[in-house]
Amino acid sequence: MFENLSDRLQGIVKKLKGQTRITEKELNECLREVKLALLEADVNYKVVKKFVNNVKEKALGEDVMKSLTPGQQVVKIVRDELTELLGSSESKLNISSNPPTVIMLVGLQGSGKTTLCGKLSNYLRKQGKKPLMIACDVYRPAAIKQLETIGKSLNIDVYSEEGNKNVVEVASNGLKKAHAKLCDVVLIDTAGRLQIDDTLMNELVDLKKAVKPHEIILVVDSMTGQEAVNVAETFNEKVGIDSITMSKLDSDTRGGAALSVKEVTNKPIKFASVGEKLNDLEPFYPDRIASRILGMGDVLSIIDKAEKAFDEEQAIELESKMRKNEFTLDDYLSVMKKIRKMGSFKQILGMMPGIPSEIRNAEIDEKQLYRIDAIITSMTKEERRNPKILNAKRRIRIANGSGNKVEDINRFMNQFEQMQKMMKSLNGAKGKNKFRNLKNMKKFAEEYSDFEFV
Numbered sequence: 001m002f003e004n005l006s007d008r009l010q011g012i013v014k015k016l017k018g019q020t021r022i023t024e025k026e027l028n029e030c031l032r033e034v035k036l037a038l039l040e041a042d043v044n045y046k047v048v049k050k051f052v053n054n055v056k057e058k059a060l061g062e063d064v065m066k067s068l069t070p071g072q073q074v075v076k077i078v079r080d081e082l083t084e085l086l087g088s089s090e091s092k093l094n095i096s097s098n099p100p101t102v103i104m105l106v107g108l109q110g111s112g113k114t115t116l117c118g119k120l121s122n123y124l125r126k127q128g129k130k131p132l133m134i135a136c137d138v139y140r141p142a143a144i145k146q147l148e149t150i151g152k153s154l155n156i157d158v159y160s161e162e163g164n165k166n167v168v169e170v171a172s173n174g175l176k177k178a179h180a181k182l183c184d185v186v187l188i189d190t191a192g193r194l195q196i197d198d199t200l201m202n203e204l205v206d207l208k209k210a211v212k213p214h215e216i217i218l219v220v221d222s223m224t225g226q227e228a229v230n231v232a233e234t235f236n237e238k239v240g241i242d243s244i245t246m247s248k249l250d251s252d253t254r255g256g257a258a259l260s261v262k263e264v265t266n267k268p269i270k271f272a273s274v275g276e277k278l279n280d281l282e283p284f285y286p287d288r289i290a291s292r293i294l295g296m297g298d299v300l301s302i303i304d305k306a307e308k309a310f311d312e313e314q315a316i317e318l319e320s321k322m323r324k325n326e327f328t329l330d331d332y333l334s335v336m337k338k339i340r341k342m343g344s345f346k347q348i349l350g351m352m353p354g355i356p357s358e359i360r361n362a363e364i365d366e367k368q369l370y371r372i373d374a375i376i377t378s379m380t381k382e383e384r385r386n387p388k389i390l391n392a393k394r395r396i397r398i399a400n401g402s403g404n405k406v407e408d409i410n411r412f413m414n415q416f417e418q419m420q421k422m423m424k425s426l427n428g429a430k431g432k433n434k435f436r437n438l439k440n441m442k443k444f445a446e447e448y449s450d451f452e453f454v
Contacts, residue, residue: 005037005038005040005041005259005293006292006293006294008033008036008037008040008041009034009037009078009293009294010294012030012033012034012037013075013078013294015030016030016074016075016078022059022074024060027056027059027060027074028056030074031052031055031056034051034052034055034078035048035052038051038052038256038259041256041259042225042226042256042257043226043256043259043260044226044229044256044260044263044264046264047085047259047260047263047264050263051081051082051085054081055074055077055078055081058077058081059073059074059077075294078294079290079291079294082259082290082293082294083286083287083290084286085259085262085263085286086258086259086262086269086284086286086289086290087262087268087269087284087286088286089286089287090283090284090285090286091243091268091269091270091284092270092283093215093243093270094214094215094242095185095214096214099183099184099185100132100175100178100179100183100184100185100186101184101185101186101214101215102175102186102188102211102212102213102214102215103120103185103186103187103188103213103214103215103216103217104188104190104207104208104211104213104215104216104217105117105120105187105188105189105190105217105219106190106192106204106216106217106218106219106235106239106241107192107218107219107220107221107231107235108192108193108194108195108196108221108231109140109191109192109193109194110192110194110221111192111219111220111221111247112219112221112247112248112273113137113189113190113192113219114137114143114146114147114150114189115150115247115273115278116217116219116245116247116271116273116281117133117147117150117187117189118133118147118150118151118153118154118156118278119273119278119279119280119281120187120217120245120271120281121133121151121154121156121185121187122154122156122278122279122281123271123281124185125154125156129184129185130181130182130183130184130185131156131157131183131184131185131186131187132156132157132158132159132174132177132178132181132183132185132186132187133147133150133151133156133157133158133159133186133187133188133189134158134159134160134170134171134174134175134186134187134188134189135147135148135158135159135160135170135189136167136170136171136174136188136189136190136191136207137189137190137191137192138164138165138167138170138191139165139191140191140192143189143191144160144162147160147189148160150278153278154278157181157183159173159174159177159178161173167190167191167203167206167207168206168207168210171188171207171210171211172210172211174186174188175211188207188211188213190203190204190207191203196231196234196235196238201238201239204238204239205238205239208239208240215242215243216239216240216241216242216243217241217242217243217244217245217270217271218231218232218235218236218241218243218244218245218267219244219245219247220232220244220245220246220247220257220261221247221248221257222246222247222248222249222257222258223248223257224257225256225257226256226257226260228256228257228260228261229257229260229261229264232244232261232264232265232267233264233265236265236267241265241267242267243267243268243269243270244261244262244265244267244268244269244270245269245270245271245272245273245284246258246269246271246272246273246284247273248273249272249273249274258272258289268284269284269286270283270284271283271284272284327420328384328385329376329379329383329384329385329387329416330376330384330385332376332416333372333373333376333377333384336369336372336373337373371402371404371408372412374402374403374404375398375402375404375408375409375412377402378397378398378401378402379398383398387413387416387417390409390413392406395409395410395413
């Protein structure tokens, strides 16, 4: 996400960091580049103007100009303003103390409402909620069937009334069903149009009056750029929205919509859809996104993903095996499968600080993980436990069984042995490991998130 903008801003940041003194002329030149980068990213021009003015006003302050490292101080101001532009801090859903919480999803046709309905239901279920989805997109062909298919794949109930075009009636009946099933969250998938019209808005207003939603989420296609701002303004004026979710954010290399809608509507972005799978939904953290755009990494999000993928007890057990040099191929396979759950390598690389753009944007063959999976599962239990017994005959059998060449088996085993040697050398190093579990790592990352600027 934000690849083009990120590359441009990281180049500007790199120039600033090296400056021990910054004149007003040099600052103006840098801010001109920032302005062009934001405009090229399709950020609303009024938002760009306000952003640049705010940075300039703070950067020309007496404390900054007299600082020993004004370059880094200016970078900090840019990051802080970018965070403010994206929403300052994380905003959570409005969950009612008297269930069920009613969430209404609105937006134009094709923005991703139906898919988001499934993703958000899945996300809330993981939070311990019992969701029910109501299919109120009664006009788009196969919309109801699409939501039912999503519900079936997630094992989450969907309420629909085939043939009934009265959305208020469908939603009201669905709420009764939610009460009967003791569901504590109801998500209503509404109809969209190719463009905003009075019929659409009037229907949404009637639906709002009938179901009294605790949260109205506008689903915005991040690839629409500045047009997303016009859509958000109109929906907020006509219907009234509580928050925004950006869909297809993983596909958008510019990011203009995400950088504009919060400032224009004054409504927080609460979620970002970052992939096609029903697990690919993330809470929107403005500070983390700002750091990611500027190339400072997003360690906290990596740890969040790791916490979801790795069971704490299993992580401690693996750490113990590594220290005792007892890490087997079964353990390796287990770790690889958990890493796959965290997302693509490209996503994870994009969150790591200091990764050059040529590496971050490089094409990574995710199939290698499946190839390793095939190699290990083609081995016997004894071979996985004790790879030293892998003679030539066994390696030929594994190559045939996994659809690889013997050279591939040899290469992988050499890599595994090198990794074991590295673990052994780390275990022999002086000092104790400060990060014995993920919680300690997260605490450290939170405490030192501003370390670069101290």
